Amino acid sequence: MTGETNGTAIRVESVSRHYQMGSAVIPAINGVTLSILTGEFVALLGSSGSGKSTLLNLLAGLDRPTSGAIVVQNRNLAEMDTYELARYRSQIVGMVFQAFNLLPRMTLEENVELPLRLAEVDRAERSSRVREALGHVRLDKRLAHRPSELSGGEQQRAALARALVNRPSILLADEPTGNLDSATGEEIMLLLKQFNEALRMTIVMVTHERPLAERFAHRIVTLADGKLISERGANGGAKQ
Amino acid sequence: MKFGDISELAVRNLREAILRNSLTTLGVAVGVASLVAMLSLGVGLQQFASKKLSSTGLFNAVFVASRSEMGDFDRSRRNAAQNAAQPAAPLDEAARQEIARLQNVTEVYPEIRFMTEIRYANNPYPTMVAGVPESARADGAFDGMQGTFFSGPAADEAILQIEFAKELSNDPSSLIGKNLVLRYAERQALANSSARNSSSKGSASSASGGFSVVPHEQQLKIVGIVTTEPGGGFGGFGRSRVFIPLQVAQTLSATEVNDLRSVLNGSSANRDYASLTVRVKSPKQVEAVETTIKSMGFATFSLLDTTRNLRLFFTVFDLLLGIFGSLALAVATLGIVNTLVMAILERRREIGVFKALGADDRDVKQLFFAEAGVMGLIGGVFGVFLGWLIGRALTFGTNVYLARQSLPSVDISAVPVWLAFGAIAFAVIVSLIAGLYPAARAARLNPVEALRYE
Ligand SMILES: Nc1ncnc2c1ncn2[C@@H]1O[C@H](COP(=O)(O)OP(=O)(O)OP(=O)(O)O)[C@@H](O)[C@H]1O
Ligand SMILES: [Mg+2]
Numbered sequence: 100m101t102g103e104t105n106g107t108a109i110r111v112e113s114v115s116r117h118y119q120m121g122s123a124v125i126p127a128i129n130g131v132t133l134s135i136l137t138g139e140f141v142a143l144l145g146s147s148g149s150g151k152s153t154l155l156n157l158l159a160g161l162d163r164p165t166s167g168a169i170v171v172q173n174r175n176l177a178e179m180d181t182y183e184l185a186r187y188r189s190q191i192v193g194m195v196f197q198a199f200n201l202l203p204r205m206t207l208e209e210n211v212e213l214p215l216r217l218a219e220v221d222r223a224e225r226s227s228r229v230r231e232a233l234g235h236v237r238l239d240k241r242l243a244h245r246p247s248e249l250s251g252g253e254q255q256r257a258a259l260a261r262a263l264v265n266r267p268s269i270l271l272a273d274e275p276t277g278n279l280d281s282a283t284g285e286e287i288m289l290l291l292k293q294f295n296e297a298l299r300m301t302i303v304m305v306t307h308e309r310p311l312a313e314r315f316a317h318r319i320v321t322l323a324d325g326k327l328i329s330e331r332g333a334n335g336g337a338k339q
Numbered sequence: 340m341k342f343g344d345i346s347e348l349a350v351r352n353l354r355e356a357i358l359r360n361s362l363t364t365l366g367v368a369v370g371v372a373s374l375v376a377m378l379s380l381g382v383g384l385q386q387f388a389s390k391k392l393s394s395t396g397l398f399n400a401v402f403v404a405s406r407s408e409m410g411d412f413d414r415s416r417r418n419a420a421q422n423a424a425q426p427a428a429p430l431d432e433a434a435r436q437e438i439a440r441l442q443n444v445t446e447v448y449p450e451i452r453f454m455t456e457i458r459y460a461n462n463p464y465p466t467m468v469a470g471v472p473e474s475a476r477a478d479g480a481f482d483g484m485q486g487t488f489f490s491g492p493a494a495d496e497a498i499l500q501i502e503f504a505k506e507l508s509n510d511p512s513s514l515i516g517k518n519l520v521l522r523y524a525e526r527q528a529l530a531n532s533s534a535r536n537s538s539s540k541g542s543a544s545s546a547s548g549g550f551s552v553v554p555h556e557q558q559l560k561i562v563g564i565v566t567t568e569p570g571g572g573f574g575g576f577g578r579s580r581v582f583i584p585l586q587v588a589q590t591l592s593a594t595e596v597n598d599l600r601s602v603l604n605g606s607s608a609n610r611d612y613a614s615l616t617v618r619v620k621s622p623k624q625v626e627a628v629e630t631t632i633k634s635m636g637f638a639t640f641s642l643l644d645t646t647r648n649l650r651l652f653f654t655v656f657d658l659l660l661g662i663f664g665s666l667a668l669a670v671a672t673l674g675i676v677n678t679l680v681m682a683i684l685e686r687r688r689e690i691g692v693f694k695a696l697g698a699d700d701r702d703v704k705q706l707f708f709a710e711a712g713v714m715g716l717i718g719g720v721f722g723v724f725l726g727w728l729i730g731r732a733l734t735f736g737t738n739v740y741l742a743r744q745s746l747p748s749v750d751i752s753a754v755p756v757w758l759a760f761g762a763i764a765f766a767v768i769v770s771l772i773a774g775l776y777p778a779a780r781a782a783r784l785n786p787v788e789a790l791r792y793e
Contacts, residue, residue, distance in 0.1 A: 181700055182701070184699075185702075189698075190697070196695075213693070217340055
C-alpha cells in the first residue's frame with residue numbers, strides 16, 4: 100500500500116461454489132483466485148447475480164466452497180469445522196450487511212454488545228468497549244435507543260459499530276451503503292476508510308456504486324457470472 | 340456463550356413475545372398444577388390414613404396365640420417344616436413373662452374377652468366384655484369418646500360401646516356416672532377353689548375338667564361411651580361392647596371361650612391365655628420381635644404385612660395419579676414445542692445474525708434450550724403454587740362437607756417439600772426435552788439462507 104511490506108490477509112485459490120437446483124447446477128462462484136493484503140481496502144463490483152454476496156459469505160466462513168481453498172491468516176477455512184468457523188467469525192471477522200440487520204428488539208447498546216457476549220468477553224470490559232465502538236460512529240448518545248428509532252444512516256453506523264466492537268482484523272461489508280442516500284452512503288464510506296487507515300483493518304466491501312468504490316478503495320475487483328473478470332487499483336489507495 | 344448471557348438473552352426473548360410465551364408458560368403451570376394437585380391428594384390421603392391407622396396402636400403390636408389353637412391364625416404356613424420341628428408351646432403366664440423380657444418389648448397383655456350378662460335397671464343384656472390395657476389410654480384407641488377413660492388400671496369402671504349404650508337407654512349420655520352389674524361365670528380350679536368364693540352368690544355348676552364354673556356379680560360404674568370400635572375391630576377388643584380395665588378383667592377370672600377348648604384339648608391343668616398382645620417400641624422392631632416369638636413356638640400375627648400392602652397400594656395409587664397429572668403436562672410441552680418452532684420461524688433472521696456475528700451451533704441451541712427451560716421453571720413454580728391452591732380448595736370443600744355432617748375436619752392434601760421441588764424439576768426437565776427438537780432445528784439453520792432477504 101504505502102510501500103510497507105504487507106502480509107497476505109486472505110488468499111482465495113480457485114474457489115468454486117456451485118448451487119444444485121434440481122438437476123441444474125448454478126456456478127455462483129466459478130474458479131476465483133484472489134489475494135488480499137493485510138490492511139487493504141478492496142471493493143467487490145459486479146452486476147446483480149454475479150456472485151459477490153456468495154464470495155463474501157465464503158470469506159466470512161458462513162458458507163463453504165464446493166472446491167478450492169480460502170486461506171485466511173494462514174488457516175484454510177475449508178478445513179475448519181463449524182465451531183472453528185464460528186470462532187473465526189467471532190475473533191477475526193466483522194460483518195456489515197446491506198439491510199443493517201440490527202436486532203429490532205434490542206437497544207443499540209445491546210446490539211453492539213452481542214458480539215462481545217458471543218466472544219465471551221468479560222462483562223466488566225464490555226460496557227466500555229460498546230461505548231468506544233459507538234463513539235467511533237458518533238452514536239454514543241443513543242445507547243438506549245432501539246434501531247427503529249434511528250435513521251437509516253444511523254442504523255448502518257450502529258451496524259458498523261457492532262462489526263468493529265470485537266476489534267476484528269478483517270471487515271466484510273455487503274453493500275453497506277445500499278439502502279442509503281448518497282450523502283449518508285458517503286459518510287459510511289468515510290468511516291470505513293478511517294478504520295482502514297487508523298486500525299490497519301483489511302476491508303472487503305461489496306458495492307454497486309462504482310464511483311464510491313473508486314473514491315475509497317485501494318483496489319476494485321469485478322465479478323461476472325461467478326468469475327473474476329478484472330482487478331485493478333483505484334484512486335482511493337496507493338495500490339501499485 | 341456464557342451461562343449468564345444465555346439465560347439473560349433467553350429471558351429477554353421470552354419477554355418480547357410476552358403474550359404467547361405467557362400462555363405457553365401458563366399451559367405448563369396448569370400441567371404442573373394438575374400433577375401437584377393429584378399427587379398432593381395422594382400424599383395427603385396417605386398421611387391421613389397412616390395417621391389414623393397408627394393411632395390405633397396396631398402397628399407396633401404383635402399378636403401371639405398358641406400354635407395348637409390357631410391354625411388359621413398362623414399366616415406362616417410356608418414355614419410348615421420349620422414349625423413342625425418346634426413343639427407348640429403353651430401360652431401361659433410363664434410364656435407371657437418370657438415374652439415381656441424380650442428386647443424392645445414394652446408391654447405384654449392377654450386378650451381377655453368373655454360373655455356376660457349385664458344388668459341395668461333390672462333388665463338383663465347378654466354381651467361380650469373385653470379387658471382394656473392401660474396403654475390404650477395413650478395410644479388413641481379411645482380417642483373421641485364421651486366421658487373419661489378409666490380412672491385407674493384397677494378401677495371398677497366400664498366404658499360402653501354406643502350401640503350397646505343405646506340398648507340400655509334412650510339417652511346414652513345420661514348413662515355416664517350410673518352403675519351397672521356384671522354377671523359372669525368364674526372359673527375356679529377344683530383344687531384350690533377359695534379365692535373369690537366368699538363373694539360368690541350362686542352355687543358351683545358342674546365342670547368336666549380341672550375347674551368349676553361359679554356364677555358371680557360385679558358392680559361397675561359407667562365412665563365413658565365410645566362411638567367408634569376401639570382398635571378398628573382388631574387387637575382383642577373386637578366385637579366387644581363393654582370395656583373394663585384389663586386388671587379388673589383378670590381378677591374376675593371369668594370363664595373364657597378358650598377355656599372350653601383347652602378342656603377339649605386336655606391341657607387343662609394350667610390356665611392358658613387365648614392370645615397375648617405384645618407392644619413393641621416402634622413398628623420398625625415388630626419384625627424382629629415377631630420372629631423371636633415365633634421361634635419360641637407360638638403363632639404370631641402383626642399388621643406389618645398390612646402396612647406394607649398399604650404402602651404398595653399408595654405407591655400404585657400415587658403412580659396412577661401421577662400419570663394422569665402428567666398427561667396435562669405432556670399436552671403443555673407440546674405447547675412449548677409449538678411456541679419455540681414458531682419462534683424459530685420468526686427469528687430466522689436473528690439466528691442468522693447471531694451466527695454471522697460468531698455464534699456457533701451450540702450457542703443457538705443453548706439459547707432455545709434455555710428459553711424452554713425458563714418457561715418450564717416459571718411454569719413449574721407457578722404450577723406448584725396453583726396445585727397447592729387446588730389441594731387447599733379440595734380440603735376446604737371436603738371439610739365444609741364434613742362439618743355439615745358434623746364430622747371432624749381432615750387434611751386430605753399435602754405438598755411436601757420433595758413434591759414441590761420434584762414437580763419444578765420435572766417441569767424443567769420435561770420442558771428441556773420439549774426444547775430439544777426446536778433447539779436442534781434452530782442450530783441447524785443455515786445462516787446464509789437466513790440472512791438472504793427480508
Ligand atoms: N442458495 C442458493 N441456491 C441457489 N442459487 C443461489 C443460492 N444463492 C445464490 N444463488 C445464485 O447464485 C448467484 C449469485 O448470487 P449472489 O447472491 O452471490 O449474487 P450477488 O452478486 O450478490 O447479487 P446482488 O447484487 O443482487 O446481491 C445467483 O444467480 C443466485 O441466484
Ligand atoms: Mg448480493
